[in-house]
Amino acid sequence: MSSLFSWLTKAQALLSPSITPCLTCGKRNPGSSPLPGVCRICVEAIPWISSPRCLKCGRHVGCPDCTRSSEPSPIICNRSAVAYTSVMREWLGQYKYRGNERYGLLLGLMLDRAYIALKEEKRSALLSQKTLIIHSSWSADLLVPVPVSDSRLRERGFNQAERLADVLSKRRKIPQLPLLIRTHHTGKQSFKSRAERIADMKHAFAENPAVTAQFADWMKRKVPLNRPVRIIIVDDIYTTGSTIRACADIVQQMGSDYGYRVEVYSLTWARS
Template sequence: MMRELLGRYKYRGDEKLASMLGLMLDRAYSILKEEREQLMHSSRPVQSRFSNIILPARKNERNRFWAADLLVPVPVSDSRLVERGFNQAERLAEIISRRRGIPQLPLLIRTHHTGKQSFKTRAERLADMKHAFAASRDSKVLSSFEDLLESLNPQDRPLQIIIVDDIYTTGSTIRACAETIIRLSASLGCTAEIYSLTWARS
């Protein structure tokens, strides 16, 4: 059922599904937020509902509430954008952005077309994703990111950035995006903690 819905949305252009899928992803954001807030005022490790990872406890957090500072959709290649007519991850991020008041920025670009990852082995996907992403060269996007940094004063704490995509398979796409964002943030004098939200896991 989930595969069919995603196929209708992503490959057959059934964009009316975006709202439903986005609301489901927004629910995942609520769970992530709850976990982070539990972690902030807990002296014990927290079991993540997203994976088998045990999140270490943190003490003396200054803030009681957690919220993402920025949503970054995984970019599609120019050829894929022409083929589909939209970026499915960007549409999903828009829904969370509107509901939560979290800005989203197309901070990343694809440096080359990697083909359909669903037909590739894990090793092929990992190799494909190396250097597949770079920071946007759009001056307006970069200026907006710098304005966000200035308003948040990230010297006080790491940026909380969520990468948004439709499906998680090996994690190679998310990992490559995260590495690029971390480098960009460092070049601007701040650190970033990266999270991801995906609608499904393959």
Template sequence: MREWLGQYKYRGNERYAPLLGLMLDRAYLTLKEEKQQGALLSQKASFFHLIQHKRYIKNSLWSADLLVPVPVSDTRLLERGFNQAERLADVLSRHRKIPQLPLLFRTHHTGKQSFKGRAERLADMKNAFGANPAVSTLFKDWLKDNSPISRPIRIIIVDDIYTTGSTIRACAEILKQMVSNYDYAAEIYSLTWARS
């Protein structure tokens, strides 16, 4: 996996994107299955589940509403020529028909996180992301047209590798704030291809 990620991310071998994306798709299916089983178990505990069985089955079909790739800095984009998380999210978006929006942007270049310790990573990620103003109107329209009435919006942050979680946490904070600015609630999940 380390070799594949190196080929894809650092050597620009984009042919790996479909394969890694399909592997990420399997991880999504696992997440979906876990969430659906959890919903069914909680519903079975309800006294009224037999009366409202059809409604429970319908509501237990968990799926994400939106994918948000972790953005890379302009420096990294020039260096690599592509955003690896965005390419992985593209594969998942096509397979599962889940829309993808680049709701975030990097406010500054943070350097390669793989060479840093936990404390450095956490410090680096403070204020490293912001709400992407280029898609704010698009996001507002999407919320009006697609937000569920009876539950929070399910957003999945997509990245290639999870190390300390500092990147995911920083992105999640911005997304929760964005959603709450429009008076909606959100459930934020993360999906990564690998864990270091």
């Protein structure tokens, strides 16, 4: 039976040469999927976070971190496309550490889905407050990728957060500006405790002096006067949120330096 099945699969592949192997499982599964290069079966197995349990950090499971913390947060909320399962870790590893560039578009499109969900969530919230004029909708004004250190950039050849933001920027016509730089390399975060990570992150980022003038000019020309500027920080993973919060603090500061009210959000590909 199994040999008949494998023969049928081979025959089918020969008869339909247009079916290319799936990027993630390598099999030639028939049928179309909404994500280019990935088969229907793999797409069906993606652990999407469709309705987060924690509305603050977008976590799919109960969240003690947000309920415990009494500190005011510099972000409105985080939303992630997927839960960071072992399969998702493998996908990210293929991209980030093994340099399989074909994953770039895939992960970017997955992040785009999270953006659309956030947009819809914000639109319904505005509608329920009756503050939204009919036919208008919620959208972000600017994307800011989380920077990587120079040494990491040399080693990896690209900044994964910037690539993810590129996909979103092109699809949704939202400008992207590298407002931040990484001042020091923080080492492998996964080996550190929560307290260590937070202390580490506090001084890991700074304003990027190369784009300050461009940012000021953009705000002057593009920012609507009747509402705060909506800035989304983009990264691949949200773990404790200390990276995002450190970045958001600086972005908030930059906005207020120029006299603007800024709402900072974050979009991350996975929530661990």
